[in-house]
Amino acid sequence: MSKESRMKATINQKLTEMGERERLKELLRAKLTECGWKDQMKAHCKEVIKEKGLEHVTVEDLMVEITPKGRALVPDSVKKELLHRIRAFLAQHAT
Amino acid sequence: PCVDRLLLSDLCDVKMDGLAQDILSDLVEDACLGLCFEVHRAVKQGYFFLDDTDQESMRDFEIVDQPGLDVFGQVYNQWKNKECVCPNCSRSIAASRFAPHLEKCLGMGRNSSRIANRRIVTGNNTNNKSESDQEDNDDVNDNDWSYGAEKKGDVVMLLYFFNLFVVTLNIRLYQMKFTIT
Numbered sequence: 001m002s003k004e005s006r007m008k009a010t011i012n013q014k015l016t017e018m019g020e021r022e023r024l025k026e027l028l029r030a031k032l033t034e035c036g037w038k039d040q041m042k043a044h045c046k047e048v049i050k051e052k053g054l055e056h057v058t059v060e061d062l063m064v065e066i067t068p069k070g071r072a073l074v075p076d077s078v079k080k081e082l083l084h085r086i087r088a089f090l091a092q093h094a095t
Numbered sequence: 096p097c098v099d100r101l102l103l104s105d106l107c108d109v110k111m112d113g114l115a116q117d118i119l120s121d122l123v124e125d126a127c128l129g130l131c132f133e134v135h136r137a138v139k140q141g142y143f144f145l146d147d148t149d150q151e152s153m154r155d156f157e158i159v160d161q162p163g164l165d166v167f168g169q170v171y172n173q174w175k176n177k178e179c180v181c182p183n184c185s186r187s188i189a190a191s192r193f194a195p196h197l198e199k200c201l202g203m204g205r206n207s208s209r210i211a212n213r214r215i216v217t218g219n220n221t222n223n224k225s226e227s228d229q230e231d232n233d234d235v236n237d238n239d240w241s242y243g244a245e246k247k248g249d250v251v252m253l254l255y256f257f258n259l260f261v262v263t264l265n266i267r268l269y270q271m272k273f274t275i276t
Contacts, residue, residue: 004110008117021122025126042134046143049138071124074123079119090114
């Protein structure tokens, strides 16, 4: 395992163990709801479901349709804020 | 010397940025997955398209706001003073008094044993019929201590709680012993 991937694994572990990952998740969820991302994505879901049929739609279907658009629609301000927090954590805990 | 160190820290920053981006990417994917689960459940449970209901149907289920009615339009204090027949003593009791009566009648409430004991002691001195009518008001007399009558039930309760307290204290002391060593 390269030094880099070892560090990455260590950081990820620290993120989880210190509860920071959970806090970041909550923060992201709140921000995405606030900025209307969730409503936009829900509307997109409706189209997908109407297409695939209510009875047959699976989580995988939704994931495949939602993820690319979801990633693209995250506002820059939200990305900036999250990155700022993540970098702060890395600065403190990555040696 | 200095130049090398600067380049090294820049490289470090780039790597840190990449790592931060990776972490953000994971978080976004997680948010998407969460949404998918939420939507999927709503679809399977049948409430996903609920807010697309037509105006007319929405009006059928509008919240009711009238005195004496609950939000569904049902009358809610209709049965407040209806009479119920106790399955144990076959007396007719008002609905609002029914639960306390049942507690004492079946001997299952918090104070039922205490009151039963008290009644055993004073039962010989009082007329039985007038006593049973005061059944529901017994809790009012709870604060009166008559030093003559023996409150056997109370003493038992007291001993029980005292014992509980002592046991808990012992457990705490025992736990403390472990943390100190």
